[in-house]
Amino acid sequence: MTPLPAPEVVTSRHRLRVRFCETDLMGIVHHANYLVYCEAARVEWLLLRGVSYESWTRHGLHLPVVDATLRYKLPARFEDELEVVTTVVELSRVAVRFRYRVMRKATLLCEAETRLACVGDDLRLKRIPAEVERIFTSGELASAAPRAAGA
Amino acid sequence: MTPLPAPEVVTSRHRLRVRFCETDLMGIVHHANYLVYCEAARVEWLLLRGVSYESWTRHGLHLPVVDATLRYKLPARFEDELEVVTTVVELSRVAVRFRYRVMRKATLLCEAETRLACVGDDLRLKRIPAEVERIFTSGELASAAPRAAGA
Amino acid sequence: MTPLPAPEVVTSRHRLRVRFCETDLMGIVHHANYLVYCEAARVEWLLLRGVSYESWTRHGLHLPVVDATLRYKLPARFEDELEVVTTVVELSRVAVRFRYRVMRKATLLCEAETRLACVGDDLRLKRIPAEVERIFTSGELASAAPRAAGA
């Protein structure tokens, strides 16, 4: 395992508003959408470190989810403003594990973890490149402007 | 425009059951899902003529939707068994138009049309190949077994 | 038809970033997601006028989409920052029509229109209440702060 810096360094926040189509007939956010929220949060985690995941995929570096765990505590609802607090909690030569806390203000709605493996365009496992490893152990760029768009 | 055979020849039926996650807090199927149902119906329309759209995409032939029109008449609900009746209604050198009627038994829930353009991997318009044109003007294969899976 | 103010008054902008899960194997945003973007833009259009659509639904006022038209011009891609420019273009006693222009900077990617009918919890048509009509013909509140979250 690669040693990680203090959790607050490798933590970022992603804000989003619950969309109408993300609810179901119970009137709450459908549980599959939390994986979508976590993914969006992960993408922003990278953007805040100057990295476009899109450019990685274009260069043949992919990080598919290989396992996921979710604990649903309280339901989110339409129009809720949520914040996903995302932390790198484990890093090996071929995989990285993120932990997520989906919050509505101070209330924890869902806790999740996903492990992502590093693969090429052929979907075969490959070693995480050194520069990617560096990203996963780094903090937000000072210059990362607060984004107006909610990505 | 390429002449088309009688509508019943270029018509096929796709059956599906409404999934829980396809509903929204109004308790009905979210309107965006009808485009998904039409797409699944279109894929089955091809399968019933012996064609895997997947193999087309693998060979660099894509048919992205370039316009869509939907008229929602009555709501579909969770667990409804629906049938999408799909007909080719127009065929040009570069595009094909499908019409869909989403039915619950004899009740029409939604009418839709989509026009699909023929493009390559570069997403540039290209002429519909002759063998593809032949498919769009043909009826179901006699040998197309009734599918156990609902796709 | 209810007379409408100048288009710029009844126009608002919604920013969003394309999520990974919104792409398909063509590498572009799946066409059904544009209905989702338009819906999110509509919800924000209301928020910018001080209205929570969520509170309307809680009070038995719903605005289901009864028809939709979409013209796809150019594909959006993963991580694109998009802006949906949304305008009320028609208002009757029971329905309202919105027009949307999905932009990537100055490039128009998709044009759409949806007509929404006013219904109660029983999904039966009802007259648009006067205070709701007033909202549909009004401009953004001066006090509507630019939102940090991407709703």
Place this chain on the structure above:
Amino acid sequence: MTPLPAPEVVTSRHRLRVRFCETDLMGIVHHANYLVYCEAARVEWLLLRGVSYESWTRHGLHLPVVDATLRYKLPARFEDELEVVTTVVELSRVAVRFRYRVMRKATLLCEAETRLACVGDDLRLKRIPAEVERIFTSGELASAAPRAAGA
């Protein structure tokens, strides 16, 4: 814990075909969709025992997912015919746990588990009614006809 019959009794199979919109730009099924497949499988599990989950929800009995675990082994692809093998593996006074194996013929693509809590319309925990408990420990009805639709 309520004792369970032999696993094969409380096991059922759900077949589905991967939809185009369920893929992402990696060309494989997006990982959030497996929760959707499991849910559809669970609904069919009930249908095969003569129960409509829709009627339960209409009568104020809901079974929201309170935790989920997924292990992704191999990717599913567009048009794949999948089978979800679903088993009740744990039953308490207020919750039920399902295990899923998403298969493409003999190949295991994904293993998952979800725990569902019994709640009312107010989303508060309540004891699983005796007749519902009976369902969770029963086998398929002899009369459950093979379904034409793929739900």
